[in-house]
Amino acid sequence: MSKVIYRRRKSVRPAPHPEEPTYGPLTSQELQLAARNHSMPLEVLREDVTPPGLHYVLTHFDIPHVDTAAWHVRIGGAVERAMELGLAALKRDPAISVPVTLECAGNGRSLLRPRPLSQPWTLEGVGTAVWTGVPLAYLLGQAGIDPEATEVVFTGLDEGIQGGVRHHYARSLPIAEALRADVVLAYKMNGADLPPQHGYPLRLVVPGWYGMASVKWLQSIQVVASPFQGFQQSVAYRYQHTAEDAGTPVTRIRVRSLMVPPGIPDFFTRRRHLPRGPVLLRGRAWSGEGPVTGVEVGIDGHWAPAQLDKPAGPFAWRGWSLPWVADPGDHELVCRARDATGAIQPLEQHWNYQGMGNNVAQCVRVTVE
């Protein structure tokens, strides 16, 4: 047994306070988060359904280990009949399968100036899966909701500290959202058991809402009669102008489109290179606020409407394409979508303090040889 003094590596720069916007360089804390939390490589946009292991993942704390035999979810609070259900019981209930595009509310954060200090997503914090499980409304029906109930609170097994507050990850939904026919307590993702990082054995999936609503590793579902004040509801996930501003809650996914980067990449810069001639520009577009009604592609500032594929479901992304004849030189390709509410992606950032909902149009730079 030797005794060695481990010399602490000197930090190159002081650690800034989390959730404080900065013009400074990316911090080691942000790099740790970028390494832990997976995004979907943009070329995978070519797939209708994101293959296993390529859907985005954002885990606030650690991925919990769950003993399936001992696990159950508790349904209680302002209900007539509190229940505890294990996985086998849940699988005997009626099941639905819903194709859903989920996106992290912080997607695009690292592009904001100044940059809010949190998970530094570029643009790939997204994915589409078919989620199978019990309709939440069915289980709430079994439990019977008391008339004074206003929200349903979902609590995960994942525990940690954020903003100085120790808590299990928890979020609430208004009763009306919780009773939507497509809100599912999912135990399968694309036909297989949930992988650990997607909430095994049971997660909520709220189609149309940013991912923070779809609580993973569920341990409890509580019906309540007053607004939930948990950290992830009342402090995190809000559109704020400043730290002092109470802000407004982040809810539905803002309209966005992304493009499969054409051609081949440079390893380090990811700049795209392609031969001259015809190329089909393709991508996906989605919105949680209404159906996507159009995608425009800007090529060096000249905009043209893309052709839209049939939607795969009300809350799954929609394919789009536009033929282009690439002529030699450097080009900027931009795509932006609009939805049935009239919302359209901005060409300049919509800055906010937490870096939420940055649906700025994607720009892909290409060199045609």
Place this chain on the structure above:
Amino acid sequence: MSKVIYRRRKSVRPAPHPEEPTYGPLTSQELQLAARNHSMPLEVLREDVTPPGLHYVLTHFDIPHVDTAAWHVRIGGAVERAMELGLAALKRDPAISVPVTLECAGNGRSLLRPRPLSQPWTLEGVGTAVWTGVPLAYLLGQAGIDPEATEVVFTGLDEGIQGGVRHHYARSLPIAEALRADVVLAYKMNGADLPPQHGYPLRLVVPGWYGMASVKWLQSIQVVASPFQGFQQSVAYRYQHTAEDAGTPVTRIRVRSLMVPPGIPDFFTRRRHLPRGPVLLRGRAWSGEGPVTGVEVGIDGHWAPAQLDKPAGPFAWRGWSLPWVADPGDHELVCRARDATGAIQPLEQHWNYQGMGNNVAQCVRVTVE
């Protein structure tokens, strides 16, 4: 069709040249790579086999799309019988299953000072899987190797530009390594078809070597009689002191251990918090150069030997554990492994120009309450 000029976002800092070490802040190019390439969250070290989607992934270019019906691998060069084999034919050949820990040669790069500019791994560029497929030696036996042959060159379908050179990803192995009984042309990972990011439909797996040797998306296997000079062999993946130094090739995995971070994390800093009292420190250790023979855990500079689990295979990681009674305050936990060659993890960095093989001991900082 509207016409809008898309204003280019101003870059906060100039892009440095790739593969040039820097003391500077993390660049946007490195962040893009960190977002694309997935690492294994450290809590997943608790699993013998890394669950789907959590094994590390490093893709130099794009993940290719493969049409299985049209795909085949060509075996040729200095052989008696050139062959083309599709997936169905490969599945009729004898199969082996091998548990293997794969690690990226650049794992630990972002901790180096100065920092080589490439994929900025922290410490989690690792994973363990059971790979099933045809022994490479069997297929080489079918083809018949010419007596003058010295190497086997493996070429993937993934194409791009690196260091100014356009190429398909390709690497070679010396004949003696290629004929090892445990080198496998894998079409299954943990019993399922390879996912796209792990080389579907066929990849090489070279147990004991850093991941760059295990070429994905194989399109060709060529036996050659002179040293392969491809970019990924003669320029990338070398231990160099300077840019001018030809260096020595990166081959086998250097001994390393990692710890499951105990307790619960702070979201942003990932600092660990745990209650006072007994806790079992656990982790994994591996080496491509020989069996792991010991792991020591340093607690605030006092070292104690961990207990080793039985190895799961010659090139799969080995579990270790050490009971600790945590007393209130801040502590530094360090683990380091040694292998049968006498190699031991360093406590200070072994710097090299490309940032390869940095097996410096991990340090986990904890606060006991």
